[in-house]
Amino acid sequence: MTFILLESVSMLNTIGIPVLIIGALGLIFGLILAIASKVFEVKIDPRVEAIMEALPGANCGACGAAGCAGYAERIINEGEAINKCAPGGAAVAAQIARIMGKDAGAMQQKVAVIHCSSGGHNNTKWKYNYDGVESCKAAVNIAGGPNSCSWGCMGLNDCQKACQFDAISVDANGMRVIDFNKCTGCGACVRACPRNLIMLVPINRNVYIKCSSKEKGPDAKAVCGSTHPCIGCGICAKKCPVQAITVENNLARIDYDKCINCGICATVCPTKAIEDLLAGMRKKAEINPELCIGCTICAKVCPVQAIKGEIKKIHEVDKDKCIGCEQCVAKCPKKAIEMI
Amino acid sequence: MGYLGELFVMAMTAIFIQNFVLSRFLGLCPYLGVSKKLDSALGMGMAVIFVMTLASAITFLINKYLLLHFGLMYLQTIAFILTIAALVQFVEMVIQKNAPALYKSLGVFLPLITTNCAVLGVAILNTTAFRSDGTTAYNFFDSVLNGFFSGVGFTVVLLAMAGLRMRLEKADLPKSMQGMPIALILAGIMALAFYGFMGFKI
Numbered sequence: 001m002t003f004i005l006l007e008s009v010s011m012l013n014t015i016g017i018p019v020l021i022i023g024a025l026g027l028i029f030g031l032i033l034a035i036a037s038k039v040f041e042v043k044i045d046p047r048v049e050a051i052m053e054a055l056p057g058a059n060c061g062a063c064g065a066a067g068c069a070g071y072a073e074r075i076i077n078e079g080e081a082i083n084k085c086a087p088g089g090a091a092v093a094a095q096i097a098r099i100m101g102k103d104a105g106a107m108q109q110k111v112a113v114i115h116c117s118s119g120g121h122n123n124t125k126w127k128y129n130y131d132g133v134e135s136c137k138a139a140v141n142i143a144g145g146p147n148s149c150s151w152g153c154m155g156l157n158d159c160q161k162a163c164q165f166d167a168i169s170v171d172a173n174g175m176r177v178i179d180f181n182k183c184t185g186c187g188a189c190v191r192a193c194p195r196n197l198i199m200l201v202p203i204n205r206n207v208y209i210k211c212s213s214k215e216k217g218p219d220a221k222a223v224c225g226s227t228h229p230c231i232g233c234g235i236c237a238k239k240c241p242v243q244a245i246t247v248e249n250n251l252a253r254i255d256y257d258k259c260i261n262c263g264i265c266a267t268v269c270p271t272k273a274i275e276d277l278l279a280g281m282r283k284k285a286e287i288n289p290e291l292c293i294g295c296t297i298c299a300k301v302c303p304v305q306a307i308k309g310e311i312k313k314i315h316e317v318d319k320d321k322c323i324g325c326e327q328c329v330a331k332c333p334k335k336a337i338e339m340i
Numbered sequence: 341m342g343y344l345g346e347l348f349v350m351a352m353t354a355i356f357i358q359n360f361v362l363s364r365f366l367g368l369c370p371y372l373g374v375s376k377k378l379d380s381a382l383g384m385g386m387a388v389i390f391v392m393t394l395a396s397a398i399t400f401l402i403n404k405y406l407l408l409h410f411g412l413m414y415l416q417t418i419a420f421i422l423t424i425a426a427l428v429q430f431v432e433m434v435i436q437k438n439a440p441a442l443y444k445s446l447g448v449f450l451p452l453i454t455t456n457c458a459v460l461g462v463a464i465l466n467t468t469a470f471r472s473d474g475t476t477a478y479n480f481f482d483s484v485l486n487g488f489f490s491g492v493g494f495t496v497v498l499l500a501m502a503g504l505r506m507r508l509e510k511a512d513l514p515k516s517m518q519g520m521p522i523a524l525i526l527a528g529i530m531a532l533a534f535y536g537f538m539g540f541k542i
Binding site for chain 1: 402406410412415418419422423426429430433434436437438440515516
């Protein structure tokens with residue numbers, strides 16, 4: 001009995017004392033820090049913390065600051081614009097506006113679009129079999145990249161690796177697919193692509209020229225594995241009803257400030273280099289005769305002269321000519337035009 | 341040898357012969373991470389000198405009057421980490437309140453060195469270090485000064501590294517060598533150079 005008691009006392013000594021000492025040390029330091037945090041408290045602007053809360057916290061750098069914390073401080077201290085957070089979009093800008101008591105300002109949500117239709121397993125003419133580091137940045141240095149087209153995608157997914165929002169996936173053919181629901185328009189992939197194939201396009205514009213080749217027509221055709229190169233023929237530019245397309249260095253580019261989403265360019269392109277996400281889904285305009293007052297505004301805004309009618313008389317839409325651009329719908333003062 | 345001579349030996353040993361980064365290989369993380377710019381390297385160096393000196397003082401007391409007294413030397417590492425972490429946090433709060441300018445230059449680096457192995461290293465090595473006669477253990481002032489000189493040694497190589505890396509920025513390197521790879525090679529060459537100090541007899 002005595003023996004067991006002694007044993008337990010020495011056990012208590014060997015385990016208890018260290019526990020007690022380290023525990024007491026921790027407790028004392030904890031208390032000192034707790035007191036110090038009160039005594040040495042520094043008031044920081046609560047708005048910085050509030051803005052930090054509102055920001056997505058991805059630290060993507062799209063705003064130009066090193067991270068979300070840096071952006072929050074810039075807004076407070078340097079009066080930085082509050083609509084620079086691409087991932088957060090208009091929602092975050094509105095939240096920051098509430099914190100700062102400012103107007104949010106217009107914010108256009110943009111998404112990334114890859115301007116090349118090549119780069120997969122079955123739609124690329126490979127110059128050689130690249131077997132090196134899995135990175136476009138590395139491959140581009142070896143004889144101008146493995147893609148025969150020296151403007152084209154090399155298919156090594158640097159953009160996918162750069163995307164912090166999991167918006168870029170690779171399909172069965174090895175092509176990169178961008179999920180517009182997930183894309184925040186932060187531009188990380190734009191910077192990652194060594195070929196500059198990716199551009200940010202307003203999310204409500206659905207017509208893309210999926211080629212970046214500045215080769216002359218025959219040369220571009222010869223090397224393009226997808227058979228949809230832009231050959232710089234300029235037909236799209238001529239047919240565009242709003243002159244949104246310009247051809248420079250054998251390559252057509254759309255000015256999305258002017259583009260009305262009509263998709264005419266996609267139908268006239270001889271090489272099918274222009275992708276139209278709305279193809280076949282556009283509705284035709286129809287004028288409700290009961291509401292139409294014959295003001296002629298719709299006929300004036302129609303880019304393809306599909307609306308006919310004399311002043312003060314009911315107008316009509318020529319369904320064969322209508323391209324479904326919805327310009328007339330937006331301008332009609334009586335809301336008499338519907339898309340059917 | 342007088343005490344001044346002793347100090348000289350201690351300083352030379354801590355700064356050149358037994359440099360924390362290049363011959364003990366402690367504190368490599370800030371050495372590679374904060375050596376991109378001279379001014380941030382200087383900030384980091386000052387913070388390390390500051391923390392190492394203070395940590396040496398506090399851990400010496402903890403070691404002598406707590407751990408040795410109760411025969412708990414096996415708890416040295418955990419007790420020192422606890423002490424250093426608390427100390428750094430405390431110092432951070434104090435300078436944030438009382439010296440905002442200093443906080444701006446040191447502040448971001450202080451949390452980085454909370455559990456820096458070089459700081460823990462100097463605290464532990466102080467407990468086993470001897471003066472140049474090989475028998476007298478370090479007393480309180482020896483420990484504090486050793487901590488200070490070790491910090492100076494860290495700062496010297498950090499500044500040298502930062503200066504070299506800033507020049508390397510403009511060098512025409514192959515893409516695969518840019519950044520960290522060339523920094524590691526540079527660190528290796530610097531360590532070899534400092535190896536030359538090993539043979540010095542003071």
